[in-house]
Amino acid sequence: MEESGRSRRRISDGPSDPRRRRTLAGAALAAVVLASMTSGSTTLAPPLRASAGPVATGGEAALGPCRITATLGVQMSEGLPTPPGYAHSTGTVRALTLMVDFPDAQGTEPALSRYAEFFPQTTQWFRTASYGRLEYKPDIPVPQWLRMPQSFAAYGIERGSPYEPGYRRLVKDIVAAADSRVNFAAYDLVNILMSPNAGPSALDTVLSVTFSGNEDAPLADGVPLSNTSFVYSRQDDGSGSYRETGYRVLPHENGHVFGLPDLYTPEGGGAVGHWDIMSEDWGANNDMLGWHKWKLGWLDNSQVGCSSARAGVSEYVLSPLSAAGTGRKLIFVPLSDESGYAVEVRTRTGNDEAVCKPGVLVYRVSTDVDTGRGPITVADSAKDSGGCTRRPNVHAELSDAPFAAGETFVDRERGVRVGVVGVDGAGNYRVRVTRG
Numbered sequence: 001m002e003e004s005g006r007s008r009r010r011i012s013d014g015p016s017d018p019r020r021r022r023t024l025a026g027a028a029l030a031a032v033v034l035a036s037m038t039s040g041s042t043t044l045a046p047p048l049r050a051s052a053g054p055v056a057t058g059g060e061a062a063l064g065p066c067r068i069t070a071t072l073g074v075q076m077s078e079g080l081p082t083p084p085g086y087a088h089s090t091g092t093v094r095a096l097t098l099m100v101d102f103p104d105a106q107g108t109e110p111a112l113s114r115y116a117e118f119f120p121q122t123t124q125w126f127r128t129a130s131y132g133r134l135e136y137k138p139d140i141p142v143p144q145w146l147r148m149p150q151s152f153a154a155y156g157i158e159r160g161s162p163y164e165p166g167y168r169r170l171v172k173d174i175v176a177a178a179d180s181r182v183n184f185a186a187y188d189l190v191n192i193l194m195s196p197n198a199g200p201s202a203l204d205t206v207l208s209v210t211f212s213g214n215e216d217a218p219l220a221d222g223v224p225l226s227n228t229s230f231v232y233s234r235q236d237d238g239s240g241s242y243r244e245t246g247y248r249v250l251p252h253e254n255g256h257v258f259g260l261p262d263l264y265t266p267e268g269g270g271a272v273g274h275w276d277i278m279s280e281d282w283g284a285n286n287d288m289l290g291w292h293k294w295k296l297g298w299l300d301n302s303q304v305g306c307s308s309a310r311a312g313v314s315e316y317v318l319s320p321l322s323a324a325g326t327g328r329k330l331i332f333v334p335l336s337d338e339s340g341y342a343v344e345v346r347t348r349t350g351n352d353e354a355v356c357k358p359g360v361l362v363y364r365v366s367t368d369v370d371t372g373r374g375p376i377t378v379a380d381s382a383k384d385s386g387g388c389t390r391r392p393n394v395h396a397e398l399s400d401a402p403f404a405a406g407e408t409f410v411d412r413e414r415g416v417r418v419g420v421v422g423v424d425g426a427g428n429y430r431v432r433v434t435r436g
């Protein structure tokens with residue numbers, strides 16, 4: 001058990017899982033976004049207050065079997081609750097945002113132009129995704145480029161670089177350059193927006209990375225910079241949509257600051273497709289899975305149905321996940337202490353702008369599978385269909401994964417069926433869960 005909130009977390013090497021993407025032209029692109037790396041296993045045993053989890057409300061006991069927990073040895077897990085050390089994900093989140101350039105990669109536009117690539121869209125994305133529960137406040141106390149004392153090359157930062165030694169040196173230099181104008185203790189997370197000419201094109205390699213829950217990070221104004229996202233070259237696929245969608249790497253990176261794992265795998269986005277920004281953050285806007293919204297405290301417990309009975313039939317009415325409102329948004333069907341099926345309704349509303357087949361999405365959540373290894377797998381209602389979208393940077397095959405009225409998800413081995421009984425005029429779906 002830890003003595004205090006100041007745990008001695010260690011940064012380890014991140015997985016460098018390349019995400020395969022395709023441009024409009026069809027060329028395969030390798031890209032990577034690195035997961036934050038913490039030795040989370042040191043924080044799992046005690047039932048500590050969640051740093052980014054749901055607030056305890058009524059209905060807690062009934063949801064017990066559905067609150068599957070993290071597993072020892074998993075660095076960054078889908079389990080509930082999120083361990084301490086990450087940024088809180090409800091209420092006001094104060095995001096120190098610094099624009100950084102280098103002698104060999106100087107900003108060619110004003111620093112505020114770089115900032116404007118990400119704001120106000122990131123703020124609005126979180127407001128919509130959280131139903132107004134996360135009020136994101138970006139702050140730019142230094143509205144110019146912060147010039148680093150060494151060349152970008154000198155920090156030795158590449159795809160997959162661990163925190164030591166390059167990022168530690170970089171963070172120390174950022175603190176030294178900004179300290180006279182910044183009170184680092186006033187913020188919940190830090191965004192470092194690099195001059196986009198630092199490092200390779202994102203079409204070749206995405207360097208963007210987040211180190212979260214890292215209380216061994218350098219101190220500034222008495223606090224460790226433990227939750228910091230670094231964003232590099234522009235994720236511009238050449239389709240002309242950069243101004244609308246290029247910001248989306250930042251909500252993805254900040255998702256790690258709130259304790260969320262990567263959902264893409266070494267094979268790419270085929271596990272979850274475009275159903276969560278932690279899976280795909282290029283191209284058309286998308287939302288987060290209901291499981292993540294519950295984990296982050298954006299859904300009340302009363303909005304989650306727990307289908308924990310060993311056998312029998314239960315029916316639920318689900319309202320669209322991306323729509324505002326207090327209706328039920330998520331059903332969970334626990335299979336074990338580490339896994340279960342989540343069920344939710346996805347429609348073209350809110351941040352979900354690219355949904356081409358609305359319906360009931362079913363996916364497996366496994367808390368014993370680490371970030372970047374496939375902790376979530378979406379069930380495809382139409383396997384090998386090729387999908388219903390041709391939008392660039394959207395995993396096509398899973399775009400028609402939701403189950404429509406009259407369709408049924410079946411897992412014979414585990415005795416679980418999720419049938420879509422129907423949908424009413426207001427877009428609410430009636431879902432029947434059968435176990436046994």
Ligand SMILES: [Zn+2]
Pocket residue numbers: 033034035036252253256261262
């Ligand atoms: Zn990531």
